[in-house]
Amino acid sequence: MKIFHKLTLILLSLLILTLAIPEPKVNLTTIPCTNTEKPFKVGVLLGYTTAYLLSSFQEDLKKIESVNSSVVDFIFFDAQSNQNIQNEQLNSVLTENKVDLIVLHLVDPRNTKYAVDKIKSHNIPVAFIGYASIAEVNTYNKAYFVTTNPEQGGNMQGQILVDAWNKSRGMIDSNRDNIMQYILLLGDPSNVYSDLRTRSCLDAINNSNIHTQELASKVCYWREDLANDAVSNFFLQFGNRIEVIIANDDVMAIGAIKALQKYGYNAGNKMSNISVVGFDGVPEAIELIEKGDMTGTVVQDTAYVADNIFKITINMLNNRNPVEGTDCTIGPLGNIISIPNRGVIFSST
Numbered sequence: 001m002k003i004f005h006k007l008t009l010i011l012l013s014l015l016i017l018t019l020a021i022p023e024p025k026v027n028l029t030t031i032p033c034t035n036t037e038k039p040f041k042v043g044v045l046l047g048y049t050t051a052y053l054l055s056s057f058q059e060d061l062k063k064i065e066s067v068n069s070s071v072v073d074f075i076f077f078d079a080q081s082n083q084n085i086q087n088e089q090l091n092s093v094l095t096e097n098k099v100d101l102i103v104l105h106l107v108d109p110r111n112t113k114y115a116v117d118k119i120k121s122h123n124i125p126v127a128f129i130g131y132a133s134i135a136e137v138n139t140y141n142k143a144y145f146v147t148t149n150p151e152q153g154g155n156m157q158g159q160i161l162v163d164a165w166n167k168s169r170g171m172i173d174s175n176r177d178n179i180m181q182y183i184l185l186l187g188d189p190s191n192v193y194s195d196l197r198t199r200s201c202l203d204a205i206n207n208s209n210i211h212t213q214e215l216a217s218k219v220c221y222w223r224e225d226l227a228n229d230a231v232s233n234f235f236l237q238f239g240n241r242i243e244v245i246i247a248n249d250d251v252m253a254i255g256a257i258k259a260l261q262k263y264g265y266n267a268g269n270k271m272s273n274i275s276v277v278g279f280d281g282v283p284e285a286i287e288l289i290e291k292g293d294m295t296g297t298v299v300q301d302t303a304y305v306a307d308n309i310f311k312i313t314i315n316m317l318n319n320r321n322p323v324e325g326t327d328c329t330i331g332p333l334g335n336i337i338s339i340p341n342r343g344v345i346f347s348s349t
Helices: 052-066 083-097 109-120 150-172 192-206 224-241 250-261 283-291 302-317
Strands: 003-006 040-046 072-078 101-105 126-129 143-148 179-186 211-219 244-247 275-280 296-299 336-339 343-347
Touching: 040 052, 040 083, 040 302, 052 072, 052 302, 072 083, 072 302, 083 101, 083 109, 101 109, 101 302, 109 126, 109 143, 126 302, 143 150, 143 302, 150 179, 150 192, 150 244, 150 275, 150 296, 150 343, 179 192, 179 224, 179 250, 192 211, 192 244, 211 224, 224 250, 244 250, 250 275, 250 283, 283 296, 283 343, 302 336
Parallel strands: 040 072, 040 101, 101 126, 126 143, 143 336, 179 211, 179 244, 244 275, 275 296
Antiparallel strands: 003 343, 296 343
16 A cells, blocks of 8 residues: 655645655754864753654664764663653763753653753753643743644644545545544643644644534543553444544554454454544554554654754754754744654555
8 A cells, every 4th residue: 555655844734735755864964063172962861762753863863973973972861761760860961971951851741840940050951852841941041842843733633634534535424424523532631732733633624624523532641552441432432423533642543543443443444444643653653554544644753853953952052043054943932942844644545
């Protein structure tokens, strides 16, 4: 089965075209070093590296470092999903490694205040990635929150469903009422950016003159097992009234599909298929899309993200505009940086 790729920058209003476009390669950036004595030391603290995206992001940073060894020295830490371990690592980075800047992916966003206060006491700049409390980040003028553009990402996810509905409404609209009945699988209720992405996804559908009805929603905290349980329960409650499942990430989308397969859905039979969309572009999701068991996903290009993170950190260390020379935008408050999403992958069926 052919997968349709569109991995070019997509404006919010741009409909996703069904063109097969080769996946672009991100050229490794090289930046002249203005720190003539030695490369900048940057501590990269990751909450865990068991997830595909984070492990890929770490490897992409290592590749960038390999061609910029005179500019940057990345020091990597894996907290193994343990906030106490990460707190110890943060203390070590600040007191022993003497880093110039920290890139921080928190195990638990509720730890943002502790991290900000700790880093602020050492007067070191920090770039938060993943999830963090924006309010706490705002309390430190050397702290930035870097994220992929949530509105754009949500719009792209919604457009996958718009295209699928317009192409195969008869297959999706099982009760023929011209209303898209859907279930939401949410990541973290405290994360304003995932909420914004969800709302943008739904806006994209509704703004395309498609009537929608939410049957149910469940917070699954980015976990496959919780998504599996939720969809199993929803299926017993709603049955084939469920036409679409919108998941905040691919992990939950995969959990949803595994639940549906227990009831004979999304297992290769086009007549017994519920449209499921995710977010991230992890390998297992792409495989499900190839099989036709998943409708589509928005791609998180880790090489592209790593390249922009590298440029942002070097700009910060050289007291330049953080987004200078990047594809990113910076919010009106001056400390929220958005990286464009790169594209989508969706099934031709």
